[in-house]
Amino acid sequence: MSTSSDIARVEVRVDQPLNLPLTLESGQAFRWHEADGVWSGFIRGELVTLERTDDGLSVQCSVPAVPGIQDAVQRYFRLDDDLPAIYEELCKDERLSEAIHQHWGLRILRQEPWECLTAFICSQNSNIPRIAKMQESLANDLGQTYTLGGIQRQGFPTPEALASAGEETLRTLALGYRAKYVAKTAEIVASGGLDLYTLRETSYDEAKATLMELPGVGAKVADCVLLFALDKLEAVPIDRWVRRAFEEWYLDGEELPYDKLLAWAHQTFNPNAGYAQQYLFFRRRQAKDKSLT
DNA sequence: ATTTGACCTGACTAT
């Protein structure tokens, strides 16, 4: 039973644009819960709550986690990215200017690689509510319990936990055919066959090739993990929406394979291609019912 | 080298 003395509150100053609900529900991360303006979720494996304040974020966490929590929050929201400068550069493009003004304060997150990898293996042929449901099922059945004040949540399961659960168990958690991919990838990571954190230090191309050796990881899933967890802002996950945005808005309807689109995006938007992708994704998605061109 | 179809299941939207 935890008491209030187990909890610390830390203020994190935010001088950058940050739309908290938009960022946490943007389909990068799938395990943030909101109640009365308080968000609960995990940062660096610790259960925390977040609230937006006038000049930043008010963070609650358990006392043993306090050292470094400020730094962890800043890193999670990539507050070291100078978003106004990125906006200024990207706003030279008319579509991006629209997208940015509509979704001001949407940030790219720096997530934990293992959870992010699992989430996007599960994302294929699925939709955001369902991905969230799968992630929650995995945590509820196979994760460790954390409490913070009156909040109780399960942490995301380790590679070891998912590997020992096995494909059949994962199928009972409604992962469908993705169960095999998650189980096999978990085995590889748990057995030390791949250290995801070292991929932060390697080049985009090398890290991507390594990820794509994993079962269930193709170019798109790899780019998601590279962008949302592995510090590769040149990664451009090209899903249905981003593909439509590129082809309809920039390429006169021409259809191109993934790698051609990626090369075009790099040429057009680097060094901020990842941010460009994130804003165009939202802009195109929003336009789906309005027949905007 | 490119194209095609199977794949699990829940959400969604229009009959």
Next chain:
DNA sequence: GGGTTCAGGTCAAAT
């Protein structure tokens, strides 16, 4: 309730 559905793809087999 169902469905020539659709959903932030991947893989292996067949051109």
